[in-house]
Amino acid sequence: MNDLTLLTDQFPLLQQLDEVGLAILSRAQRVQLPADQVVFHQGSACTHFIIVVSGVVKVLGRNANGRELILYRIENQGSCVLTTSCLLGAEDYPAEGITETEVTAFLIPLSEFQRAIAESEGLRRFIFDSYGERLAKLIGLVQEIAFERIEKRLARYLIEHVGPGFVLLRSHQEIADELGTAREVVSRQLKQFEQKEWVALSRNQVLFLNKSAVKRAAKES
Known part of the structure; x- marks a missing residue:
């Protein structure tokens, strides 16, 4: 399967591109990235449009004190807002941006991106549709x-990420990074859940004891 076919198979919007859009896509650079590789640094110049066709890239912000917040993930068939x-x-x-898994992606350089916006209605629609969808999630x-x-928020996170055997394998710091809060806040709230006998806590592990109660907490206004 050639690169252009891979892209059009993954993204239905790209199957009806005009000649300019197809020409731009055909020149996109295909890259294979290992897990835990930095894709772009905070403060670095933005030089390429990124289309992820497989794997996961997490995008996180970091303040001057080193505290992190995971903003979103670019997953299979996604672009970066x-x-x-x-x-x-x-x-x-x-x-x-850091890869969480092995990633296959395509890079379109800035000059070609600008041409796509100006000259290719189909590629422009693809770019802005993806942008709007992911911007809404970020908001x-x-x-x-x-x-x-x-x-x-914590109850909903636990419900959405619990694994087999009603166990979540995450450290308190990892959960805090996902929720955009401090580890101490997560630890204190999990301790309250434990005191209510909703969960049992051990190192890097949360075991559900009363999943129904956690679900109710996730839905309460």
């Missing part, structure tokens, strides 16, 4: 952090 924003605004990256995260109680 920050990359699009930086390319459109000629800005440096405000966050960092949803901001609203959660700003307005929802940590008890509800």
Whole structure:
């Protein structure tokens, strides 16, 4: 399977591109990245539009004290909202991207990205449809952090990520990074769940004892 066929098979919107769009895609650079590799650094120049066809890239912000917040993940068949924003605004990256798994992606250089916006209706629609979808999810995260109680957010996180045997294998710090809060806040809230006999805690592990109660907490207003 050639690169152009791989892209059009993965993304239905790309199957009806005009000649300009197809020409741009045919020149995209295919890259294979190992897990735990930095894709872009916070503060670095944005030089390529990124299309992920397999694997996962996490995008996280980091403040001056080193505290991290996972903003979102670019997963199979996805593009990066920050990359699009930086390319459109000629800005440096405000966050960092790191592969969580092996990743296959395609890179379109800035000059070709600008041509796509100006000359290819189909590729322009693909770029902005992806941008709008992921921007909405990012705004949803901001609203959660700003307005929802940590008890509800933590309960929802536990329900969404629990594994086989009703066990979640995560450290308190990892959960805090996902939720955009401090480890101490997560530890305190998990301890309250344990005191209510909803969960049992051990090192890097949360065992569900009363999943129904956790579900109710995740849905409470």
